[in-house]
Amino acid sequence: MPTAFDLIGHNAALQEHWIRRLFAYVIDSILVLVVVVLLNVPFLVFNWGWLLWPFLWGLVMWLYAGFLEGSTGTTIGKKLLALRVVAIDAQMDISKGFVRNVSKIHWVVLLLDLLLGAATQGDPRQRYVDRITRTTVTRVDQMAYMEEQFRMMQHVPHPAAPPSGAYAPQAAAPPGQPPAGPQPPAQQPSAGGWPAQPGVWPGYTPPPSQWPQHQWDEEGRLKPQMRFCTNCGGQLVARGDGKLTCVRCGATY
Numbered sequence: 001m002p003t004a005f006d007l008i009g010h011n012a013a014l015q016e017h018w019i020r021r022l023f024a025y026v027i028d029s030i031l032v033l034v035v036v037v038l039l040n041v042p043f044l045v046f047n048w049g050w051l052l053w054p055f056l057w058g059l060v061m062w063l064y065a066g067f068l069e070g071s072t073g074t075t076i077g078k079k080l081l082a083l084r085v086v087a088i089d090a091q092m093d094i095s096k097g098f099v100r101n102v103s104k105i106h107w108v109v110l111l112l113d114l115l116l117g118a119a120t121q122g123d124p125r126q127r128y129v130d131r132i133t134r135t136t137v138t139r140v141d142q143m144a145y146m147e148e149q150f151r152m153m154q155h156v157p158h159p160a161a162p163p164s165g166a167y168a169p170q171a172a173a174p175p176g177q178p179p180a181g182p183q184p185p186a187q188q189p190s191a192g193g194w195p196a197q198p199g200v201w202p203g204y205t206p207p208p209s210q211w212p213q214h215q216w217d218e219e220g221r222l223k224p225q226m227r228f229c230t231n232c233g234g235q236l237v238a239r240g241d242g243k244l245t246c247v248r249c250g251a252t253y
Contacts, residue, residue: 002124002153003118003119003121003124004117004118004119005119008118011124013146013149014124014125014150017139020081020082020083021078023077023081024075024077024078025077026077027076027077027080027081028065028075028076029061031076032057032060032061035060036056036057036060039060054106055105058104058105058106061104061105062101062102062105065101065104066094066097066098066100066101067094067097069085069092069100070092070093070094070095070096070097070098071097073085073086073092082139082140083138084137084138084139085135085137086135086137086138087133087134088123090134096133096134096135099129099132099133100127100130100133100135101129102129103128112128116128123136123153124150125137136150144228144229148228229249236253
């Protein structure tokens with residue numbers, strides 16, 4: 001499974017994702033700075049030592065981001081940049097919001113959180129604390145399907161265990177007959193018509209591809225595809241009434 005450092009140099013979707021998050025963070029930081037300036041009126045925080053300023057700013061940012069992301073899934077900056085915080089295998093809640101933002105208490109801790117997340121395997125959109133809380137940030141506009149590839153990295157199939165006796169030694173040839181030479185194993189088709197891949201366990205069936213099938217128009221621009229939810233980026237499936245519904249958030253199209 002690749003890391004963010006492996007992909008960021010050549011993956012345009014990942015580059016745009018982190019640029020959006022940077023601008024969203026700048027917007028949120030400006031709002032937090034306004035709050036800190038207002039706190040100076042009753043508490044005279046401008047007279048505090050300069051070492052305490054980052055912690056005060058980080059405390060306000062932690063409360064601001066933790067509450068909004070936990071209750072609404074987004075901050076003001078993320079909302080303007082069409083980003084949303086989602087839980088990978090559960091519903092987003094207040095506790096996840098505060099835990100995933102605990103590294104924002106100081107800029108040094110936040111920087112370490114970003115670097116550790118980028119250097120470890122997993123969803124390249126995750127900080128290291130996101131891996132602990134099982135959360136991530138995704139786009140929610142009409143181009144959200146471009147980032148579905150990153151979510152699919154969390155579901156790498158594992159080969160099935162070999163069946164009993166699959167590698168049992170062959171019986172010796174009868175006397176007087178030369179042993180048969182090694183015969184290459186016949187490539188048996190697996191389910192779905194795909195031939196079995198060399199180097200995998202016998203009986204392993206490759207899953208059907210669920211990666212986005214991108215299409216481009218005559219001008220070379222990527223065509224929006226209604227295969228993935230514009231609200232949370234989840235996969236859309238057809239309903240009996242001809243509509244599409246999101247498997248993650250339940251939105252109907």
